[in-house]
Amino acid sequence: MTRYPPLRREDMYFEQRRVADAVAERRKGGLAGPFLPLAYVPGILDRLQQLGEHLRFDTGLPRKLLEMAILITARHTQAQVEFYVHCRPAREFGVTDETIAALAEKRRPDKLDEDEALVYDFCTELHGRGRVSDELFARAEKRFGKAVILDLVATCGYYAMLAMVLNVTETPLPAGAVPPFPVPAH
Amino acid sequence: MRYPPLKREEMTEAQRRVADAIDQRRVGGLSGPYIPFVYSPEVADRAQMLAEYLRFNLHVPEPLRFLSVLVTARHQSADVEFYVHMKNAVVAGLTEAKVKALSQGRRPEGMTDDEEMVYDFCTELHSTGHVKDTTFWRVANRFSREVCLELTVTCGYMALLAMVLNVTETPFPEGAQKPLDPPTLR
Numbered sequence: 013m014t015r016y017p018p019l020r021r022e023d024m025y026f027e028q029r030r031v032a033d034a035v036a037e038r039r040k041g042g043l044a045g046p047f048l049p050l051a052y053v054p055g056i057l058d059r060l061q062q063l064g065e066h067l068r069f070d071t072g073l074p075r076k077l078l079e080m081a082i083l084i085t086a087r088h089t090q091a092q093v094e095f096y097v098h099c100r101p102a103r104e105f106g107v108t109d110e111t112i113a114a115l116a117e118k119r120r121p122d123k124l125d126e127d128e129a130l131v132y133d134f135c136t137e138l139h140g141r142g143r144v145s146d147e148l149f150a151r152a153e154k155r156f157g158k159a160v161i162l163d164l165v166a167t168c169g170y171y172a173m174l175a176m177v178l179n180v181t182e183t184p185l186p187a188g189a190v191p192p193f194p195v196p197a198h
Numbered sequence: 199m200r201y202p203p204l205k206r207e208e209m210t211e212a213q214r215r216v217a218d219a220i221d222q223r224r225v226g227g228l229s230g231p232y233i234p235f236v237y238s239p240e241v242a243d244r245a246q247m248l249a250e251y252l253r254f255n256l257h258v259p260e261p262l263r264f265l266s267v268l269v270t271a272r273h274q275s276a277d278v279e280f281y282v283h284m285k286n287a288v289v290a291g292l293t294e295a296k297v298k299a300l301s302q303g304r305r306p307e308g309m310t311d312d313e314e315m316v317y318d319f320c321t322e323l324h325s326t327g328h329v330k331d332t333t334f335w336r337v338a339n340r341f342s343r344e345v346c347l348e349l350t351v352t353c354g355y356m357a358l359l360a361m362v363l364n365v366t367e368t369p370f371p372e373g374a375q376k377p378l379d380p381p382t383l384r
Contacts (some may be wrong), residue, residue, distance in 0.1 A: 055349050059248040089327035142274040143364035153366025162238040179328045180350045
């Protein structure tokens with residue numbers, strides 16, 4: 013049985029319509045992906061999307077590194093849709109196909125520049141242990157500063173949250189898409 | 199100290215605006231993770247608005263909401279997060295024995311049906327990123343699809359906040375004993 017049948021406009025109550033329209037208006041891709049089932053709880057849809065919009069477009073973290081953090085997060089949370097959808101922007105901002113393939117296989121990519129290596133180590137440790145070592149924090153602070161470290165942490169946390177929403181709502185991959193990695197029966 | 203609390207005169211205009219806004223609207227004012235979080239003010243602001251909604255507007259019964267928070271804090275090895283919620287969890291109706299079991303990463307004995315289904319939901323979600331059909335429909339049929347989403351986002355947000363607490367090394371209340379035993383599980 014479908015967990016979250018898409019809400020039809022005529023079935024939406026006032027607040028659902030108000031927020032669905034607002035998100036469709038302000039978000040580049042409109043009301044799509046995880047934001048469709050989130051319309052079931054418009055109070056969450058509204059606030060979650062506003063946080064996500066800022067993290068994706070307006071923090072001090074370079075876009076290439078942001079997209080890399082998203083791929084690592086998507087892999088960690090076993091979110092095929094999130095990984096699939098972010099492969100394109102990752103490539104556009106300069107993450108190589110080899111690196112993407114390695115991340116999909118959950119292994120450390122062979123050729124990483126210094127920034128990529130730092131983000132890889134930071135996100136992997138953060139997801140693995142919920143924290144980062146002093147050595148890693150010092151490396152990140154030297155390169156990015158305290159504020160951008162928080163942006164990176166919030167990015168990992170936000171995309172993990174969104175991955176859970178995608179997984180729980182069983183948001184489908186785009187038609188014809190090849191899953192980037194297998195997900196064991198859960 | 200990774201994030202020394204910012205003095206007012208050290209803050210940028212944006213940091214001061216957000217620090218004041220959170221201090222005014224948040225029960226408890228500007229405290230806990232939000233003190234270091236204002237190093238990145240816009241992220242802190244948007245994250246706190248989501249937090250505010252999750253705290254006061256869910257259709258999840260209070261003991262079960264606390265259950266989801268404590269499972270998350272334990273999963274993330276976030277002593278501060280566990281500590282600041284455990285007393286209110288008992289006030290809300292979770293027994294001390296159950297809270298103790300959660301602090302040790304054990305499945306509590308003698309849970310009610312409702313507690314059991316929420317415990318399973320949150321535990322599966324954190325360990326695999328997914329929730330099995332039987333687990334999903336148990337909660338959806340007992341409560342609603344909306345409650346499933348609310349629980350998912352609560353687990354996601356509290357995990358994000360746990361990462362912020364851990365990475366910023368937000369100080370533990372003075373004189374209090376750390377509740378998690380062992381301190382880390384992974």
